[in-house]
Amino acid sequence: MLVQKYFQSERFVPDKDMDACGLFGVMNISGKRFGGEMAINAIKNMKVRGSGLGGGFAIYGLYPDYKDYYALHIMYQNKNLNAKRRVEAFLKEHFYMVYDEEIPTNPDITLFSPPIVWRYFVAPQKKNEELAVPDDEYVVSRVMYLNTNVDDAYVFSSGKDVGVFKGVGFPEEIADYFMLDRLYQGYIWTVHSRFPTNTPGWWGGAHPFNILDWTVVHNGEISSYGTNRRFLEMHNYYCTLFTDTEVLAYAVDLLMRRQGLPIEVVSKIFAPPMWDAIEHMKESDQKLYTTLRMTYAPLLMNGPFTVIIAHHDEMIGLTDRIRLRPITAGAKEDFVFLSSEEAAIRAVCPDLELAWTPPGGEPVVVRLNSKDHLLSVNKSI
Amino acid sequence: MYSYLLPEFMIERLENRCIRCRVCERQCANKVHEYDGELDKLFSTEENCVGCQRCVVLCPTNALYVRPRVSDYRPNSSWTRDKMQNLKKQAETGGVILTGSGNDKPYRIYWDHLVLNASQVTNPSIDPLREPMELKTFLGRKPDTLKINFDEGEVKIESELHPNVPINTPIVFSAMSYGAISYQAYKSLAIAAKEFGTLFNTGEGGLPVHMRKEFGNNTIVQCASGRFGVDPEYLNSARIIEIKIGQGAKPGIGGHLPGEKVSDDIAQTRMIPRGTDALSPAPQHDIYSIEDLSMLIYALKEATNYEKPVSVKIAAVHNVAAIASGIVRAGADIVAIDGLRGGTGAAPLATRDNVGIPLELALAAVDKRLRQEGIRHKCSILAAGGIRCSADVIKAIALGADAVYVGTAALVAMGCTLCHKCYTGKCNWGICTQDPYLTKRLNPEISSKKLINLLKGWSHEIQEMLGGMGINAIESLRGNREHLRGVGLEEWELNVLGVKGAGE
Ligand code: SF4
Ligand code: SF4
DSSP: OHHHHHOSSGGGSOOOOOEEEEEEEEEETTOOOBOSHHHHHHHHHTGGGOOSSOEEEEEESOOGGGTTSEEEEEEEGGGOHHHHHHHHHHHHHHEEEEEEEEOOOOTTOOOSSOOEEEEEEEEEOOOGGGGGSOHHHHHHHHHHHHHHHSTTEEEEEOOBSEEEEEESSOHHHHHHHHTHHHHOOBSEEEEEEEEESSSOOOGGGSSOEEETTEEEEEEEOOTTHHHHHHHHHHTTOOOSSOOHHHHHHHHHIIIIIISOOOHHHHHHHHSOOOHHHHHTSOHHHHHHHHHHHHHTGGGOOOSSEEEEEEETTEEEEEEOTTOSSOOEEEEETTEEEEESOHHHHHHHOTTOSEEEOOOTTOOEEEETTOOGGGGGTTTOO | OOSSOOOSEEEEEOTTTOOOOOHHHHHOTTOOEEEETTTTEEEEOGGGOOOOOHHHHHOTTOOEEEEEOOOOSSOOSSSOHHHHHHHHHHHHHOOOOEEOSSOOSOOOOGGGGEEEOOOOSSSOOOOTTTSOOBOOEEEEOOOSSOOEEEETTEEEEOSOOOOEEEESSSEEEOOOOBTTBOHHHHHHHHHHHHHHTOOEEOTTSOOOHHHHHHHGGGEEEEEOTTOTTOOHHHHHHSSEEEEEOOOTTSTTOOEEEOGGGOOHHHHHHHTSOTTOOEEEOSSOTTOSSHHHHHHHHHHHHHHTTTOSOEEEEEEOOTTHHHHHHHHHHTTOSEEEEEOTTOOOSSEEHHHHHHSSOOHHHHHHHHHHHHHHTTOGGGSEEEEESOOOSHHHHHHHHHTTOSEEEESHHHHHHHTOOOOSOGGGTOOTTSSSOOOHHHHTTOOHHHHHHHHHHHHHHHHHHHHHHHHHTTOOBGGGTTTOGGGEEESSOOHHHHHHHTOEETTO
16 A cells, blocks of 8 residues: 555655646537647637646547557656666567557757657557456556656556647647647547646646546645545555546546446535535435445545546536536537636637536536537536 | 541632632532531631532632642652652552543643644635535445446445444544433433434443433443443444443453442443442453454344444554454444543543553554555544544544544533542532432533533534635545644654644
8 A cells, every 4th residue: 555655654645736727628529520729729818827837638539540559658757768668668568569659749849858758559468367357457557557666757648549648838838849739630629737836847747637548637726635545545546646636537537437437426426415405305316415425425525626527428527516616618519618717618619609607516528429518507507 | 538648739718708608518529618607617628629629619709719739748750749649548558549530641642733724825715604514424334335226317326335323523422321420411411412413422331211212313322341231122222332342541441330329220221239339341251352352243233133333442552553453354333442541430540541542643543554454434433532622623533533532521511620530429510420419410401501512612613624724524634634734743753643744
């Protein structure tokens, strides 16, 4: 466990990062892929929400040619080639590699200490007793290993047909650096701009945070962090970045992937209704919500947050139970938007058909080939 | 009476104020004040005074002062007055020195070296007067995961759930038995627990039959080494059953309720003959190992149809973390840890003052161990022993407790002044006595109100501090040591607590 393994006492577990941020997400619900223009321009419009110390993008539907393989985006800090050699030896041992290359960057853009970023398309290479381990589980544990054991190497993302591009700089600079608008298309784009209050940025610490197909961008400061972190440790998730986002991402992975709960239930775990409200529900709901709160009390995300969670076929926006950090949703034809600010949506989609602000704890669930996102319109404020 | 002892207190009576009403004489069960009719004057026998201050606060003209008597032997850091007086007492009797209430020695009180966090800028504090601020807590075992089934819009929980008991505030009255305390005090606790939506603990003295229907839902019943008052009906009337292994004030030893205190009613409740000594053995004689404990836990669960959480209460001792882990694995749903400063009705002074470890360190160690073993959710932790105020409660929760037990604090709310003479049966406040002349001083109607006020006041203060930290549900503080910092603690102490030093 964390304490035993890495620290003599929990007292030495680093403080978490604190930051404020801007978020934006856009999805085409019929699954049509599109370029990065809207995401880049929207986040530019919220420039004051970042400080140039971190920005990043997650794109779904990114690698249609390799969609059956896990796409690993791995960064090597300080251009440490030794780390790269170690990682690649490890990958060779545990995966079949079908293709790898350096992620192309624009040499005209200068950013703060850029690492080498490489992508690998791989399939698990399981041996004997590992055959029973599901692929996802196998990949997660290998990624955790790399992140905690190889200095100067850090896995940006590890899902299929999805990739994360991030770094230290304003998000539009990161986009230019990786030439996102020119090279890539996807049906979901989420983006994050960061305003850290206590740490200098490092490339791995930028967001989105990814684990397998899941990516999380988040804004806020979770006051229950210590409680959440400890509970996740009991389920073998070790925080290495010490950010709220990381905690949220692991919680999502635990509840949604490993325990198979849908986001409608998970959002009621992260941002549960008040006991006063539960008391007035019909009996079956009372039982459900009481049990959820009781069992998953350590995963209540307290304090202000907005989060955009994405995985294949789904993009979800959620805000904390008393809506200390609101989120705005918008829709036009097949495009659905989630954003920290309505202005950013209107900046990239002036003829928006619908804009709404869901109440605290009420998820906006944007699904492929469905109109589920409209369910939160009636409840909006 | 012992010879050649220095009186502990000095009584000063301002003659010009004294109106010879003789209140002090009637109020003092220790027979300190005596009226001399011929001289029309009150005299004091200071040697008898225990410093309970009852006479002082009841004197209508404020004529009385009771102060610790400063006169002392030659100053000596090693041979303090305490040590010498106790030795002299012992030299005369050859007995064990008894005491009551909790450890008063200057062991470090860690609560006073821990400070709390508050939100500034990056995170808003939450105003409990405007926003809900939730303290509701569930005591019991939580499932590993929840299996939920979706059936045409209907969500159903498939997992088997363990019994859990909700309380409206994370404060529970700790074990004080009918016998050790008066019926009036006992009933006050029951009324307050019921009214506020929390629990009181019967201790090992049983639950009077006539109280079961009304208060059963707010009761933790104990099954201790003497097994007093334990039968299926008793167990089934309660909300939680607690196996008492140890007590913070006297780890490793049993209890003794003298026969004089065993009145008809107490005899009936404890199921023993009237006037006989009620002796609780040191160990439970059917628990000599962890497997035995497991058998008792499951016997109690069988007897109550698996409808009630079973708690196991232990004193905080050196290996408390490993013991607690064993207890959870043995099937307990709640682990109660009673620290070095926990109270008692009677205990040998040597034990009370020297055995066990401070609650704060024990609690931090237990919480950490259970998490390391991945079983923290399988039990609730109740922290007991030396919780004096709402800040202690909130710090205990941040160190990993689900809720706290308060005993001494509840007694003080009812009038107790910590005179430490609970074992004499002469409590002037009507709490630790069975003498009807004294117990009628306590009116459950009134003293239960005071207890409710205690719960109310503390809960408000907890809400205020929680909101300040930007938290609006108590569960988000549990084990959240990020909200604590240590001041004036040694390195090793911070390490055990898992708390950073202030400014770190
Ligand atoms: S024992 Fe209490 S009531 Fe009696 S004299 Fe001393 S202070 Fe007064
Ligand atoms: S309960 Fe009574 S006897 Fe015991 S310490 Fe308090 S005042 Fe003294």
